Every structure is written in C-alpha cells, then in structure tokens.
Amino acid sequence: LAKKYKKVTGKEIYSDTLESTPMLEKEKFPQDYFPECKWSRKGFIRTRWCITDCAFDLVNIHLFHDASNLIAWETSPSVYSGIRHKALGYVLDRIIDQRFEKVSYFVFGDFNFRLDAKAVVETLCAKATMQTIRAADTNEVVKLIFRESDNDRKVMLQLEKKLFDYFNQDVFRDNNGTALLEFDRELSVFKDRLYELDISFPPSYPYSEDSSQGKQYMNTRCPAWCDRILMSHSAKELILKSENDEKIVIYDHIGPNVCMGDHKPVFLSFRIAAGAGKPIANVHKCCVVQ
Numbered sequence: 001l002a003k004k005y006k007k008v009t010g011k012e013i014y015s016d017t018l019e020s021t022p023m024l025e026k027e028k029f030p031q032d033y034f035p036e037c038k039w040s041r042k043g044f045i046r047t048r049w050c051i052t053d054c055a056f057d058l059v060n061i062h063l064f065h066d067a068s069n070l071i072a073w074e075t076s077p078s079v080y081s082g083i084r085h086k087a088l089g090y091v092l093d094r095i096i097d098q099r100f101e102k103v104s105y106f107v108f109g110d111f112n113f114r115l116d117a118k119a120v121v122e123t124l125c126a127k128a129t130m131q132t133i134r135a136a137d138t139n140e141v142v143k144l145i146f147r148e149s150d151n152d153r154k155v156m157l158q159l160e161k162k163l164f165d166y167f168n169q170d171v172f173r174d175n176n177g178t179a180l181l182e183f184d185r186e187l188s189v190f191k192d193r194l195y196e197l198d199i200s201f202p203p204s205y206p207y208s209e210d211s212s213q214g215k216q217y218m219n220t221r222c223p224a225w226c227d228r229i230l231m232s233h234s235a236k237e238l239i240l241k242s243e244n245d246e247k248i249v250i251y252d253h254i255g256p257n258v259c260m261g262d263h264k265p266v267f268l269s270f271r272i273a274a275g276a277g278k279p280i281a282n283v284h285k286c287c288v289v290q
Contacts, residue, residue, distance in 0.1 A: 057105035076118040104235035115183040165219040172223040201253040229268040238272040
C-alpha cells in the first residue's frame with residue numbers, strides 16, 4: 001500500500017486475515033464468474049519483489065475447475081474453458097492496471113487448465129461405440145460407456161459427472177504424456193500476453209492420494225496439466241540460458257514417484273540478470289499447490 005519496498009530479513013509469518021495485510025494484494029473473483037460455486041477460494045494473490053534493480057511481481061492464482069466431466073465433454077472448447085479464459089483475463093488486466101508501476105510478472109498456481117475433453121475422448125475412443133445411460137426420472141444423461149467394436153466389446157472408457165475411467169493410464173504417463181499436449185489448448189488464447197517454457201513432465205492432476213500409489217492417477221478426471229508457471233514476455237527476457245549448461249533453467253514437477261496429494265507441485269528454477277554490468281542473482285521459484 002505504501003508503494004515502497006521493505007528489506008527482507010529473517011522470517012515473518014502472517015496468520016491474520018490476508019486482505020488486511022499491506023504487503024500483498026488478495027482478491028477473489030466476482031461470484032457471477034462461476035455461479036455453480038456457492039462459495040469460492042478462487043482468485044489471486046500478488047506480491048512485488050526487487051532484487052538489486054530488477055523488479056517483478058509474483059502472482060499466485062487459482063482458477064475454476066470442471067464441475068462435470070459430462071458437461072466438459074459436450075463442446076470443444078468446453079464451457080469451463082471459457083470461464084477460466086474470462087477469469088485469467090481479469091487477473092492479467094488487474095496486474096497491469098494504472099494503480100502501480102508496470103513490471104515483469106510470473107503467474108503460477110492451479111490454473112485448472114484441462115485437455116479438450118471432447119477431442120481427447122474422440123481420439124482415445126476413435127474405434128469405440130458409445131452407450132448413453134439416462135436417469136429414469138429426468139431423462140438426463142448420467143453416464144457414457146465407450147466399448148471396443150470388437151474384442152468382446154471391452155469397455156475402454158466410462159464417463160460420469162465425477163468419473164473418468166480409462167482402461168489404460170499408460171497413455172498419460174508414457175513419454176510424460178507428450179502425445180496429449182496437442183489437446184492442451186487453453187493457454188493459446190493468451191499467447192500474446194503469456195509465455196511458458198516447454199512442458200516435459202506428465203499431467204500434474206489428479207493423482208491418487210493413497211500413499212502407496214505415487215504414480216497412479218485417480219479415475220475422477222481426465223489427467224491434465226492444471227499446475228503451471230507462466231510469465232509475461234518481459235519476464236521471459238529476464239531468464240538467462242547458459243549455452244554450456246542446459247539445466248540452468250529447470251521447469252519440472254516434484255515427487256514423481258511419491259504421493260504429494262492429488263496435485264504434483266510444479267517449480268521453475270532459473271537465474272535472472274539484475275542489470276547490465278551487475279552481478280547475477282540466483283532466484284528459485286516454486287509453485288506448491290493444494
């Protein structure tokens with residue numbers, strides 16, 4: 001609020017209401033953005049940092065989820081994708097408005113980005129036949145069953161509001177799920193405003209919360225790269241890549257074989273230039289999601 005930097009020394013813990021803390025900006029999305037959600041923790045928190053003469057914002061974000069697999073499957077792109085598009089645009093507009101000086105920024109957290117469900121299902125079940133099951137009282141579709149046309153009509157996929165049960169999870173893990181990245185399309189709308197390094201880790205959600213199943217996905221949702229670290233194009237220019245050390249910039253996930261909850265945390269580690277002729281500052285950023 002004072003628009004001044006405070007030297008970071010030691011450790012400070014804020015446990016009161018964050019809205020009253022002058023060191024950060026916290027805001028929830030308007031309720032009408034996602035009317036299905038009666039109450040919401042979705043929104044963003046922004047803090048501003050300065051290392052020598054290099055200033056940048058860290059923006060932690062939590063976007064809206066897919067409430068129903070069946071609704072997400074109906075259209076391409078899904079209605080939920082449009083809601084997330086609107087909310088992310090709202091955040092980007094807020095952090096570059098006229099209240100504060102414009103600086104580079106990193107946006108990270110649970111974006112809830114999902115694969116294009118309709119396109120994924122049509123690809124995974126290209127040779128399957130679909131059975132539709134409706135509720136007896138309302139005639140509402142409550143389940144879709146995709147079966148192989150031959151092979152004894154083997155069930156390939158079962159789809160319900162909160163069920164995505166595909167018979168072969170290896171497709172999401174093999175080669176880090178690279179074959180499915182073509183269906184990760186939600187960020188393309190913001191390509192003029194946001195940059196992301198190449199993804200080389202498997203979908204970050206939804207993992208089993210069984211402590212003995214660190215690599216297993218739950219069958220509740222189609223696995224997707226929900227957890228990301230994005231940046232403004234000016235922030236991209238801050239990141240230095242060494243010609244002699246490809247690992248100077250690392251964009252990866254944490255705990256690939258260990259249960260970390262339903263999300264795998266994602267981190268970005270890099271060095272930034274503090275200014276021409278100035279020393280290099282080592283900066284590590286880690287996005288740990290709920």
